[in-house]
Each structure stands twice: as structure tokens, then as C-alpha cells.
Amino acid sequence: MPELPEVETTVRAINKFENSTLKEVIVHNKNLRWKVDKKVEIFTKNKLIHKISRRAKYILIYLDEYCLMIHLGMSGKLRIQNNNDNYFKKHDHAEFIFKDEKIVFNDTRRFGSIHLSKNPNKHRLIKNLGIEPLSNSFNKSYLANVCKNSNLSIKKLIMDQKNVVGVGNIYASESLFLAKINPKRLSKDISIKDCECLVKSIKTILKYAIKKGGTTLKDFYSADGSEGYFSLELNVYGRDSMQCKNCNSKIVKTIIGQRATYLCTNCQS
């Protein structure tokens, strides 16, 4: 998926619809990660969009009374299309129609979801989420406190959305490489110094990835069709048995919590 930088890139691409009127939402396939509620079509007709923003990996589209919440799951993406271009793609599950253009929700694996909520911050899927990684509250003392007493590997810990949001499988490996920390290390053994370094690394990586328009590996494109160029900057993710850009050792692939994990065992300890 779309991790935080990809979601942020998508939000920025559809930001131009702020202050536009959403004519209607058409759902073609309700069977996403969660069944799409009928409310999504009923209460969104001819509504002015006040604001489009992001919380964790959720795209939030604020209307008069309700807020549309969109999660892209593993393979979801939004696409801006001219209303005159009357084509469908396979796995186009929903359309958000405006005067001249529409936003199309396409999701091959259907792990994404669409909700309508009067107060998204109190929605069951959002209310228990952790802090934003790019906020000031994500700092070394916060991370040290979360790590304290945790038997989870540090990689699992930073990917757990109740601790800190937005860090997915790619950026977890990349951040740990930058911080020179072995992803298998137990969280409770991570020093305050390492916490400081890891926090900095996560912020650096995420900001830089946003700047590059996210990571396009297989099929992520921004809503305006542009590709993400962070793929070119990856140091370890997907570089199994290739040379470490830092020390020329071979990058190793391993599995942590059923997820592929890449590291340089020489640089990361």
C-alpha cells in the first residue's frame, strides 16, 4: 500500500476539489474490506467539500455534516478522470462525481474501505490510532516510553498503528537502516539514544518520500497519474542480495511478523 507518503501524495493531488460541490457518490462494489454503508451514497449528494485532509492512512473529505473516510488498503488508489472520458478500469469500485471531473476509487485486492462519519476522530477505526510521525509529539521520549517493557521487535512496534501511524513495511525497513538498528531487536532493549536516532530517521524518510511523490513499486500512482520517485531512493527494501549502498555487504531478506524485511547485517546491529 500506500503508506503515509503515498496517502499524503494522493491527498495533495485531490486537494483541488476543496470548495467544489460533490454531485454524487456512486458505489459499484460494496464488498470492500468492510461493506460500504448505503449512507455513503445517500448523504453525499450535492454537498460542498470544505476540507480534504489526512489522518494516519485515512483520506478525510469533509462535507457539510458528514465526512467521507477513505482507506486505500494494500492496492487502493484514487484517479482523477474527466467526465467525458467515459471508460472504466477493472476494479473501479466507486466514483466521486463533480461538475467536470470525477475521482475514481480503484482497488484490486479490496482491502481498502470507504466510510461516512459525522465525527471521524471518534470513528472506531480512527479513535485508537497513535500519534502522527511528523508531529512534535513523536519524539525520543515518546518512543522510549512505548518501547519500554515491549517484547515486540522494534520493526513490529513502529509498524503498529496504535503506537505511531503511517509507517508501513517499506518505510519501516528504510528507517531502521538509516538509524542503523537491526529490525529484529527487542523494543525493550532499544536505548534512548537509538530512539532519538530512529525518530529522526522516520521523519527524514517520510518527509523525503513525500517530496518525491511516494514510492511506486508495482502500481501506485498519484491521483493525477504521476509516478512516485522514492523507489529510486530505496536503500534496502526489495534489494535482497544486492550491495549495501553504505558498506557493499549483501542486503539480507528475512521475515518478521509474516512481512518481508530487508536489512544490512553489517550496518545494522
Place this chain on the structure above:
DNA sequence: CTGAGATCCTGTCTGC
């Protein structure tokens, strides 16, 4: 409470 593992779904790639 914590942590491990299965699970939802489709497409693509690898190896026999």
C-alpha cells in the same frame, strides 16, 4: 493485558 498467526482478495512471478 500481550503477542503470534490466520485471514480477507486478486494478480504476478517463479519453479517444476
Place this chain on the structure above:
DNA sequence: TGCAGACAGGATCTCA
């Protein structure tokens, strides 16, 4: 070519 099996950017749920 065909086909089985592994794997893919997420995150919830169940169970021990």
C-alpha cells in the same frame, strides 16, 4: 505453456 505455490505496500480478529 500449464499449473501449483509463494508473495505483495494493511490491519483486524481470534486464540493461547
